[in-house]
Amino acid sequence: MKNKIFAFKDAVEFENELFLFSKWYKEHGSPTMCFQIHSAILEPEKLKPVWDILERVFPNVPWFGNSTSGNIVDCEQTVDISVSAIIFERPTTRFRVFQYDFSRESVGGIANEIVKEADRNPWVKAVEIYHCISPFSTTALCEGLDAMAPDIQVFGGIVCSPDITSPNSCVFSSVGGYSKSSLLVVFYGGVDLHVDSRKISGWKPIGRNFHVTRSEGNVLYELGGIPAYEVYNKYLNIKNDKNFFYNALEFPMLYEHNGISIVRAAGASNPDGSLTMSSDIDEGSIVRLSYGEPQLIVQRIKEESEKCLQFAPEVQHIFSCAARKAFWSQREPTYEISPFKGLASSTGFFSHGEFLREKGHLNQHNITLVFASMREGPAVKHEPVKVEDIQEGMSTRLPLAARMATFIRETSFELEQINSKLRVMNEHLQDVATTDALTGLENRLAFDEILKMISQEDAESSGTWTMVLMDVNGLKYANDTFGHQAGDALIMAAAKAIKGAYGAAGNCFRIGGDEFAVVTRAPLDSLYPLYSNLQKNIEDYNKEALYHLSIAVGESRLRSDSGVRKSISDWKMEADLNMYRDKVRFHKPMENNESQNLKDLITCLISVEEAKDSYTAHHSERVRVYTELLARSLGLSEGSVSLITHAAHLHDIGKMGINDNVLGKPGKLTDDEFSIIKQHPVIGAKILMQSNYTHELVQIVLHHHERYDGRGYPEGLKGEEIPIGARIIAIADSIDAMTSKRVYRDAMSLDYCKKEIEKNLGVMYDPAIGKVALDHWDEIVDLLLKMQSGRPKVFDDKK
Missing domain, CATH: 1.10.3210.10 (Hypothetical protein af1432)
Incomplete structure (x- = not known):
């Protein structure tokens, strides 16, 4: 598999070059081939000479192409119109080109047709898409294409024009002609074709999380209950004016979707404070502002280029977001992708958005690099062409530094206030929710929570638990005879005795009026010493106590002697039964x-x-x-x-x-x-x-x-x-x-x-x-x- 690349500057020169190439083509048996065109020129009358010449010299060879914000050839920016002949040298390799018009078909219907076409052609291994800028979200297309067989790779880009704020864009092909509202799709496959796709971002989160509290489709209305635009205004001092798009590009949103971290840029800020995104962001999800980290970008590009070298590609297609050109402001637009230079012949363009399928889901990204590497046959390792090592630094412009300072100041102050309030509230709620007011022990709510936690543990770890249920004997008699003050004194004395015996070995609870519980992982041989400590604490209290304290105790191990794990309810029942047997022994001498x-x-x-x-x-x-x-x-x-x-x-x-x-x-x-x-x-x-x-x-x-x-x-x-x-x-x-x-x-x-x-x-x-x-x-x-x-x-x- 190989590329033959032509630069279209003059029609006569271009036709002569093609004529010479046609001789080589025929001498090599007319292998399977197609022409791909990338153009920073959108006018159809200026593109028509390219199509006419291709059809005149190669009448039976398909061609397709798209508008761009700049063309890439062999990892360098090139002329406004570049043409690449993609030559498939293995007879088993196949491709097909389709073009769908959004103005005539629904997005869901188009996605369904693409899936059906892939199902009808089991040879398909990869699908490349070129999507015109549209007023609607790309989400429906992405979700629709998820139905394709999971081993099919999908990649591509949203086509655009040199002015990335403009809605103008186009695709064109020998099967569908010129269109400003279409989706161009290329299927690649065959037993000898191998495809490897990857993405590179390099954007890191800053500041706090923002919950999406209101969104409809690709319109993001509110973050944390305030207009979405206000986040950019408050934290980054970005105004809602004609420069919003460019300024906001420096701080896109990071969004977790389908288990993948996606960089999402705001396409426009609307008068009502909402933001129009290129794809949907679901209500209830969490987003964070982000910034480009040069060191991280360099590290990721080096790592991915080394992986690409192991794949040994013969042809590469590059989709680089046009917004990344502005990031390396004092370098060539293709500066960051130089480590991929020499790995294989490459063509591509600067895009408005990028597509990549990962974990079975197709996602649309912004400000991201997507590489699609292809080869025919087994990998043939070769040494890459040595290129200048990319640097890890970049110039820092004053507006960026000023916005970062504003962001850090506002976020730090806001978080400090929130954390201070939360600490006070949490301390109060923790005390109220889980502490018994009279004894200071944990209460019934905390007891139920620990039982719930134990019930969810795996059988192996949960078998070591012991429950001890306790009941203060004669509390009703003390209350009736001496008043509730006496009963409260006995309850507090019981709590102190129980905590003194078991507190270091487990959790102690007051779960009812005169009922207490201990839940512990203490070893079996330590349970009797703990019980003995409790009896000693009770005896010490009774030496000088006005009201006599006696506690009935019942123990139960969660795992029986035969190794069977009991249900939580049966575990409690056994401890309760043992406790009441102990209580009967207390009552027996006194009852008539x-x-x-x-x-x-x-x-x-x-x-x-x-x-x-x-x-x-x-x-x-x-x-x-x-x-x-x-x-x-x-x-x-x-x-x-x-x-x-x-x-x-x-x-x-x-x-x-x-x-x-x-x-x-x-x-x-x-x-x-x-x-x-x-x-x-x-x-x-x-x-x-x-x-x-x-x-x-x-x-x-x-x-x-x-x-x-x-x-x-x-x-x-x-x-x-x-x-x-x-x-x-x-x-x-x-x-x-x-x-x-x-x-x-x-x-x-x-x-x-x-x-x-x-x-x-x-x-x-x-x-x-x-x-x-x-x-x-x-x-x-x-x-x-x-x-x-x-x-x-x-x-x-x-x-």
């Missing part, structure tokens, strides 16, 4: 037979309540039996099984407080009557709370009518918010309710009952517990049959 007598009375009342209604006789016992089977099948500990089955036996105790007329009504309940029935879990919980039952058992009874989807009662808990015991009882209760005859209906078949459970997994019932019930369905049926033996059957035993 009154509490046990009351528990016996409650059990007796359940029997009395069920005896009134033959249809619900022994309901609590059957629910207890099913519950025990499910709890054991789930692999719960003996302590947990005992607690949950005890709760199952007591789950309907609250019906003692419901009028018999409502409970035994043979017909459909009214809404008011159903509201009364729905109170029985709350009534039951209140009865049990007065009877020294554990908090965990009371919670299970209170929530046994919650639904997994959150539509149950009394509190509408959802999923794992519902205690696991209540989730088990919900299924056991439903099984017995469906298979028992009621005053208002007959018993339902076991087959119907099983299907109802299957249908409501994840709706009414915990899907994991429901699956266990279904897996053990034969055992449930056997239990039911045994309990029915000796009594009339009240269900259809069809399985």
Whole structure:
């Protein structure tokens, strides 16, 4: 692959050169070829002689071209009209030229046609685009071309004129003629063609982030709630006048899009303070002003030229933003690209904007260099032509220095004020949000946050956590007997004792009135010494205390002894159970037979309540039996099984407080009557709370009518918010309710009952517990049959 480059200065001379070249062309077998034209002259009458001569000397060879702000040949600026013959030496290499008119077709439609054409031609490896300056954004084209196969490279530029503030531009080709509103597209490909494209920016961010608070398409209205232009005015002293475009070019915006950092220049400043950009900037995104860093540009160009040398190109196409010419003000316009000189024959132009596809997305850039390198066949390494090393310095002009000084002064002052306010606010909010006012420990919100963080950790690291739940014994008695001042003193003493024992090893929280928690990664062998320190702190306090302090303690490791990681809710439940066992030990020496007598009375009342209604006789016992089977099948500990089955036996105790007329009504309940029935879990919980039952058992009874989807009662808990015991009882209760005859209906078949459970997994019932019930369905049926033996059957035993 090679270039033969011609400078068009005189029609006669140009035709003579082409005639001589045609002889070489024919002698070499007329290889595949096309002509590319770059022109800083836009008038069609001045370009027509070029086209006429090309078609006269090479009648069957395609040609295409575009207007420019200056032409580049072999990394140097050249004459106003340059013509390059691109010669493909491998017969497998192919190309096709297309031209689309924006005035006749929609941008989306054009993008769709290009994608379809690429799909129809699997040989395509690269697409080169030349886009006329248009009043609309390039975003629709870029997003439309993203649908192309991910391995196709796309590169190109927005064509322009020597006056880069002018909207005038044009493209032209042997397939579409001359146009001021078109897109020129060239497909390259073939098994022997290799393409490598890259970009170079060198712009660095300055100042603070600006949030895009209002934009519509490519019109940027507001940054941080103020007109976008005001950012340039306030920080850089750039006026909204005819020179805005040139002045703002020195400080373009950096914008993250599709995971790529894009340099975006404001095309124009409008009377309403908005900025017209060449491509869309989405609302909610963040932009920063930037400046060209000579040292960074030099470094990037050297790095990329070395990569290009490894690729070993034969032809290069260069798209260099015209704004970069002004950056190297005391050098030649092509000064910065000199390291690419001699790597391969190169042609290109100074553009209005640049295109490059990266990470599967086509993006339009400004003030950027884009290089497209091509070769046929394997890489043939060669030494580059030695060129003068580019320097890292540039002259600093007074307006730039003045604007930079203004920017730094304004930004520093503004940030200092903002940071000062934020420090005060954050300190206050941190204290209010996460600290318990009475004890100074972290509060329930902080406790929930650390549990949320632990739940998101990977299983390997999260297994080292231990939770310690604590409850101040006898706080209600202290409050009732000595007043809340005594209770507060005990709470503060407990907090001090807990923090003194565990504070260095973990996080300490007050999570309720008399409830505390510690979450720690302390090693297993250090937990008992920490507990011993707590007991010592309590003993030391009680030596001179007016009010006796006692704390019930329960521990739980997040990972079981067998290595299984528990859910957060089950982790808390186990610590809670262990804490209440410890609390029972505290109460046992002091309690008399009154509490046990009351528990016996409650059990007796359940029997009395069920005896009134033959249809619900022994309901609590059957629910207890099913519950025990499910709890054991789930692999719960003996302590947990005992607690949950005890709760199952007591789950309907609250019906003692419901009028018999409502409970035994043979017909459909009214809404008011159903509201009364729905109170029985709350009534039951209140009865049990007065009877020294554990908090965990009371919670299970209170929530046994919650639904997994959150539509149950009394509190509408959802999923794992519902205690696991209540989730088990919900299924056991439903099984017995469906298979028992009621005053208002007959018993339902076991087959119907099983299907109802299957249908409501994840709706009414915990899907994991429901699956266990279904897996053990034969055992449930056997239990039911045994309990029915000796009594009339009240269900259809069809399985």
